[in-house]
Amino acid sequence: MVALACKATAPGPVDAPLAQVASVQLIDAATGNNVTSHLALYPPYSSQVYVHLFEAGGQQIAALTDAPVAFGVTFSPSSLATAITDSVLLSVVVTPTAASNTPGTWSIHLHSAASMTDKVFGPFNVLIH
Amino acid sequence: MDSVPITARTLARRAGGTAWLPDAAGMQPPVETGGWVGAVHGSVFVQYAATAGTRAAEQVGSVNWIDGTLTGPVGPGRLSLGLMASAEPWTLPAPGAPELLQVAVPDQGVLIADRQPPHLALMNLSTAYLAPLGPNLVAGVFLAAVGDPALGPPVYLHRPAASADPTLPLGHHTEDATHASAGVATLELATRRVHLEGSVFNGAHANPGDVLPDYSSASLDSWGIRATINPAMRSSFAAWYGYVAAGTGLHVHDAQHRAGISWLYAEPMQGARVWAASVIAGANIPTATGRLLPAALIEASCTLGQATTLFSRVEYVRRTAAELALIGSVPSELNVGAAGVGASRRVKRGAFWSVWLGGRGTIDVVPAALEPFYGSRRPLNAVVYLAVRAGNHHSSMPVGTAP
Numbered sequence: 379m380v381a382l383a384c385k386a387t388a389p390g391p392v393d394a395p396l397a398q399v400a401s402v403q404l405i406d407a408a409t410g411n412n413v414t415s416h417l418a419l420y421p422p423y424s425s426q427v428y429v430h431l432f433e434a435g436g437q438q439i440a441a442l443t444d445a446p447v448a449f450g451v452t453f454s455p456s457s458l459a460t461a462i463t464d465s466v467l468l469s470v471v472v473t474p475t476a477a478s479n480t481p482g483t484w485s486i487h488l489h490s491a492a493s494m495t496d497k498v499f500g501p502f503n504v505l506i507h
Numbered sequence: 508m509d510s511v512p513i514t515a516r517t518l519a520r521r522a523g524g525t526a527w528l529p530d531a532a533g534m535q536p537p538v539e540t541g542g543w544v545g546a547v548h549g550s551v552f553v554q555y556a557a558t559a560g561t562r563a564a565e566q567v568g569s570v571n572w573i574d575g576t577l578t579g580p581v582g583p584g585r586l587s588l589g590l591m592a593s594a595e596p597w598t599l600p601a602p603g604a605p606e607l608l609q610v611a612v613p614d615q616g617v618l619i620a621d622r623q624p625p626h627l628a629l630m631n632l633s634t635a636y637l638a639p640l641g642p643n644l645v646a647g648v649f650l651a652a653v654g655d656p657a658l659g660p661p662v663y664l665h666r667p668a669a670s671a672d673p674t675l676p677l678g679h680h681t682e683d684a685t686h687a688s689a690g691v692a693t694l695e696l697a698t699r700r701v702h703l704e705g706s707v708f709n710g711a712h713a714n715p716g717d718v719l720p721d722y723s724s725a726s727l728d729s730w731g732i733r734a735t736i737n738p739a740m741r742s743s744f745a746a747w748y749g750y751v752a753a754g755t756g757l758h759v760h761d762a763q764h765r766a767g768i769s770w771l772y773a774e775p776m777q778g779a780r781v782w783a784a785s786v787i788a789g790a791n792i793p794t795a796t797g798r799l800l801p802a803a804l805i806e807a808s809c810t811l812g813q814a815t816t817l818f819s820r821v822e823y824v825r826r827t828a829a830e831l832a833l834i835g836s837v838p839s840e841l842n843v844g845a846a847g848v849g850a851s852r853r854v855k856r857g858a859f860w861s862v863w864l865g866g867r868g869t870i871d872v873v874p875a876a877l878e879p880f881y882g883s884r885r886p887l888n889a890v891v892y893l894a895v896r897a898g899n900h901h902s903s904m905p906v907g908t909a910p
Binding site: 400401402403405410412414430434435436499501 | 561562563613616617618619620621829832833834835836879880882
């Protein structure tokens with residue numbers, strides 16, 4: 379039986395232009411936890427988050443063929459937190475600036491000047507603990 | 508008047524945990540005398556599963572389980588020991604068999620949707636004791652290291668109408684996902700027609716790659732209550748309500764309440780044409796949003812001449828973007844559906860086993876927001892299988908079918 383079992387078709391990483399990015403997943407750099415559904419922030423500490431990109435079919439995108447991309451984030455309310463982004467690694471260091479128990483959301487903005495493509499993903503939930 | 512003692516009658520209706528099946532489809536023989544009785548049944552589906560479209564995938568693997576119970580007289584009542592195991596951790600490679608619209612599970616650091624994940628190697632390890640309080644009243648306690656609490660319908664693995672169908676219902680996480688909870692305590696009270704239960708259980712789910720339950724942070728943090736009525740031999744009605752604590756690991760979810768109702772129908776084994784059906788409706792209500800996330804299922808099977816089974820399942824589920832690993836890309840909630848039909852033909856039989864060749868095709872229905880991700884508003888799934896089914900009781904075969 380074990381010999382019969384084959385691995386499900388693997389959604390292996392591919393290279394693709396920004397236009398083919400259909401979804402993202404947000405991964406906590408320290409813990410590896412998937413924080414797409416909920417990012418918990420603990421003042422005064424900062425959290426580093428990696429943005430993983432996916433095609434519509436679910437394949438993870440390893441590299442953007444129309445890089446470099448401008449990578450930005452926005453918070454709602456804007457006083458929720460501040461962010462320092464790394465457009466090469468697609469990572470962001472988020473520092474909470476609102477009071478504890480403040481809920482909010484954040485969004486991811488990507489822009490490729492080479493292909494004149496814009497993508498926005500979100501809102502993603504945030505809670506200041 | 509039913510001549511079977513009420514303790515044995517109550518046990519004979521069990522579907523894994525304490526949920527009741529119709530009398531015509533019970534998993535244990537209802538004994539009229541006081542001896543020890545064992546019942547074993549199991550199924551091994553060696554299957555090729557595939558999905559089409561943007562999310563095309565395929566896998567050869569095996570969905571399988573074996574379930575055994577031993578019951579006998581102890582003191583004034585009856586003791587039951589239960590064990591259910593599966594080899595899926597080794598035969599259904601992670602993240603699982605392709606099945607579109609299934610809830611996302613973690614795989615190599617990211618969430619992967621559209622897979623039927625493998626079960627743990629141990630799905631039931633339990634004991635129950637039932638003591639008669641009179642000729643028509645019994646009280647019991649059910650304790651499980653792994654088991655099914657009083658929340659939801661009988662798990663799909665044991666439903667008569669689903670016995671020829673190896674695929675996981677889309678509504679599993681709204682209906683019977685707690686069937687292998689790692690820690691359950693249930694108190695029950697039953698007459699010959701009515702069953703009332705209350706459970707506390709561990710709401711945590713397995714972690715990716717786990718073979719056995721993880722008790723490292725186990726607590727009885729969830730609860731459920733259920734009422735069941737078996738008004739006649741062929742029918743069972745149930746209603747339930749409960750609370751499931753926030754889950755981590757394989758099936759991440761917020762804390763939620765869960766409610767539902769079900770009707771199961773099964774005809775006895777005799778007859779050239781034997782029907783079984785399930786109608787289930789329920790909902791999760793996440794405590795964070797208070798919004799209803801409903802699901803509904805109708806499944807039916809018809810066994811002809813004890814050698815051919817036709818089966819179908821139609822479902823509606825309100826999925827969240829989180830369940831599809833598409834937060835931030837699609838609306839937070841989406842209505843999806845599926846309609847599947849299949850057939851299974853017995854190709855060989857023995858005294859306590861039989862071999863079946865079968866298949867199932869499914870058309871899913873997704874909203875426009877999901878069309879870019881699935882390549883169509885009507886994406887397709889298919890599975891073909893060779894199944895070995897064995898046991899000394901009829902729940903190991905399609906209802907109405909001798910091995």
